[in-house]
Amino acid sequence: MRELFTVAEVEDACGGDDLIVWAAQGMRPGVRAFAHGDGVAVASPRASRRDRLAVRGGTADVAALVRHALAEVGPSYRPFGDAALVAEVARAVPELAFTAGFSWMTTTRLADRTDRDAGGARWLDPGEEPEVTDLLTSANPDSYAVPGLPRVRRWAGIRDAGGRLLAVAADAWSAPTVGLLAGVATAAEARGRGLGERVCRFVARALLDEHGRASLMVDDDNRAAIGVYARLGFARRRVAAAAVPD
Known part of the structure; x- marks a missing residue:
């Protein structure tokens, strides 16, 4: 188990994963990051109004990271990552409960549209x-x-x-x-x-x-919004969160 202290270390550990890099928030004060095996976890306070613990990697390594990170930063942090991984980690870490699935969407280039622009905005x-x-x-x-x-x-x-x-x-x-x-x-x-x-x-x-890069989070049942973001060029990624119940 090792702690990461710079953005470069986080990017190297996660392979530039936009969700993990976003959670690192430039390693602003209060953010902590950890790596273990092929896993990485970033504890980001009040990132989009939640204490988030963004995770990536194999289930066993991430489960170990989640246990370590929660002991370090406290139980308010919610594991957040690919939906299948979070479900597996919630099963592997008894104190966690799976809470919700949603979507993370990212683009590096807007889709070309001749019939729509940003006029008036x-x-x-x-x-x-x-x-x-x-x-x-x-x-x-x-x-x-x-x-x-x-x-x-x-x-x-x-x-x-x-x-x-x-x-x-x-x-x-x-x-x-x-x-x-x-x-x-x-x-x-x-x-x-x-x-x-x-x-x-x-x-x-x-x-x-x-x-x-531009990213966003959207509820999976908001089909109209997902359609808008897809037309703009955002690619959809199913993610989920877990939490330590109160």
Whole structure:
């Protein structure tokens, strides 16, 4: 069991896996990373509002890493990785319970679309964020990204001709080489017009320009959103989380 202290060490241990590299968050203060055999685990506090323990590798090595990491950083950290691996680790570590499956999606290049662009989307000023909060409250009340949270960096939006905010998306919890798209919402009466896809394209393009990769998390039952992200060029990866029950 060895501890990793730099981004380069984490990238080498995980083979550049975007999920693990994102969780490392540039090895900001509070992040800890461990390797054992072919396994790697990164404990990332309050990454997308959770204490996450991103894992990769063979079941036996990852199970040993999870036991070690939880002893080091505490039981609030939730193992997070490929769905099959997390299910196996939850069976191997009795104190863990499988909690949920969802999807991690990543791209390094937006799909070319001649019929859709990011027209009308722009970065919003901080003074516009109360309107973002109102839109999220009505259109996506379960959003992890909301204005005012630490590391929710900036919001993009699209307004109608009358100035009403109709669609938003955020750059939130981005790592140096993996930007994260979050907080996507479209007003109910404006859905079906491609506004969500346009604002997501705008934010994803900015993330790719700055970080080289863009990723996001999405519930597996949100088929409409998964379709939008796939059209933008994001590849889907089934992931899951486990947790130590309260």
